[in-house]
Amino acid sequence: MSWLILNTLLACAENPADLSDYWYFRTDGVDLPVRVEGNLESGVILLMLHGGPGGSAVDYNYGYDTDLLEDAFAVAYFDQRTQGGTHGNYGTEMLTIQQVATDTANLVDALRDRYGQDNQVWLYGHSWGGMLGTATLLDTDADVDGWIEAAGSHDYPLNDVYTARKFITKAADVALQSTITEEDAQFWDEVGGFAGGLDLENISESDSLQLNQYAFTAEEHVELASSDEFGSGLLRYMLLNPTVKSTSWWSGLWGGNALNDDAFTTSYTPRLGEIAVPSLFIYGDLDFVCPKELGEDAFNAVDAQGISTDFVVLEASGHSLMVNQPEAFAEEIITFVDTWGVPR
Amino acid sequence: MLPLLLAATAMAVPNQVELVPKYRLDTSYVAQALRPGLRVAAEQSLWSSERDRLFTDEKLIREFTGSVGFMGWWHPYNQTPLMATAELGFRRTGTFWGFQKEALLGLGMGYAINGGRTYRYNDDGELKGNPLGGRGLIAPSMGIGFGQDLSQVKPKLKASWHLRGRMHYQWPYNVAGAPVFTVEVGISRPWSGL
Numbered sequence: 001m002s003w004l005i006l007n008t009l010l011a012c013a014e015n016p017a018d019l020s021d022y023w024y025f026r027t028d029g030v031d032l033p034v035r036v037e038g039n040l041e042s043g044v045i046l047l048m049l050h051g052g053p054g055g056s057a058v059d060y061n062y063g064y065d066t067d068l069l070e071d072a073f074a075v076a077y078f079d080q081r082t083q084g085g086t087h088g089n090y091g092t093e094m095l096t097i098q099q100v101a102t103d104t105a106n107l108v109d110a111l112r113d114r115y116g117q118d119n120q121v122w123l124y125g126h127s128w129g130g131m132l133g134t135a136t137l138l139d140t141d142a143d144v145d146g147w148i149e150a151a152g153s154h155d156y157p158l159n160d161v162y163t164a165r166k167f168i169t170k171a172a173d174v175a176l177q178s179t180i181t182e183e184d185a186q187f188w189d190e191v192g193g194f195a196g197g198l199d200l201e202n203i204s205e206s207d208s209l210q211l212n213q214y215a216f217t218a219e220e221h222v223e224l225a226s227s228d229e230f231g232s233g234l235l236r237y238m239l240l241n242p243t244v245k246s247t248s249w250w251s252g253l254w255g256g257n258a259l260n261d262d263a264f265t266t267s268y269t270p271r272l273g274e275i276a277v278p279s280l281f282i283y284g285d286l287d288f289v290c291p292k293e294l295g296e297d298a299f300n301a302v303d304a305q306g307i308s309t310d311f312v313v314l315e316a317s318g319h320s321l322m323v324n325q326p327e328a329f330a331e332e333i334i335t336f337v338d339t340w341g342v343p344r
Numbered sequence: 345m346l347p348l349l350l351a352a353t354a355m356a357v358p359n360q361v362e363l364v365p366k367y368r369l370d371t372s373y374v375a376q377a378l379r380p381g382l383r384v385a386a387e388q389s390l391w392s393s394e395r396d397r398l399f400t401d402e403k404l405i406r407e408f409t410g411s412v413g414f415m416g417w418w419h420p421y422n423q424t425p426l427m428a429t430a431e432l433g434f435r436r437t438g439t440f441w442g443f444q445k446e447a448l449l450g451l452g453m454g455y456a457i458n459g460g461r462t463y464r465y466n467d468d469g470e471l472k473g474n475p476l477g478g479r480g481l482i483a484p485s486m487g488i489g490f491g492q493d494l495s496q497v498k499p500k501l502k503a504s505w506h507l508r509g510r511m512h513y514q515w516p517y518n519v520a521g522a523p524v525f526t527v528e529v530g531i532s533r534p535w536s537g538l
Contacts, residue, residue: 026464089516242421
């Protein structure tokens, strides 16, 4: 019984202004770990959709941005099917974007059933979470109040084109600079040459992966902002991490590969105008992984429908904008939700 | 306890030939990374032989062992696997200092409790929570170990200590199984000495 008592002590705090709750949600053969923390009295739950695929929501639950967001709202972190600390028993045929979106929609219902029907639930997706959030909005009947896409990729093929173009432009800029280091010059020359040699109408899966790899490396060759603030969850992240790195890596490989295969041919750009909830698109100016043009497209499409929307670019941020500029990042989200959220 | 046993070993006279006890109770602290656990098993020597080590007076005792027991560990927020285990082992014990090397092959069956109350929608569409929600599991395992039969160096010390590493392949785990690694440190006592 001791583990039950300890589990209870560790997992539950019932103060709604400072909620800390941990549970599993069983749906379609999978048990998804769900951690809900923050200010539930706000009447707003941000449902965090982590990146990857192959990642974990735990990685979004210890930064300084988390403290700021959780002061304002409740934030629900969950690991997606096969990833992080999920358990279950199901076949590979259930590793599709549609199935993960359905899991997310079911979780939206569960959050309201657990914490009250009067809570707004906003989807908040980062990177791959942008694809998942868009899929949940457009291909399920999820009852969602708003959408925050942070450096998200709702269109893998177009994402590749934007990344390649950004590399070509950056390489050309760098070639004109005289103060750049030899190492940086070499890198930009290499990626510029690679991107310039691609047929942008027909980028193969292997070239797409190479672009993605270059895009992450590119962050080592630009000047990104960094924050001195540490999140209050850092110690817990280090000592009480709910995931087993080796196990989640292994299990996440299956999900990551299958979902990436699905995503390589998925393009939501033509349907972005169907988004019917207030939407914030927030991107890093120095992000080569998911360039800001993706957010601009989404903003234009949603704005054209007369839906409340905003497009924000954080000038000194790369792909992990919540790490580079946590205060600005959280402030934009809080302001948008406070402005456009409609109490239920 | 372990440092005391090691100290006793250091003072002992080597080359005391005696077969290792045939029946043992094995109690171990198990750790999966920093997460604590326990393993309790009864072990029986199934077959053993003895031969002289080349160029020394030392004898090597080789034995096959079988054990059945119980094993579990607690990973907060993730899962608590509880397993009945059966294991075959091969162990070689040197009589100079009683040092042992072993290889292990096992199978565990049991249940993994999720690291939090598990909610699901029932047939009436109500969200219901179960504090013991989880899944059945099968976990073949393989491991290697190192230890010391203390009775080889101090006959009155009818015990051995061991350090083992295992890889369990937990199945099902999402669409496939998943490897889980554990380390254990423990003591074995002869059944008759308890």
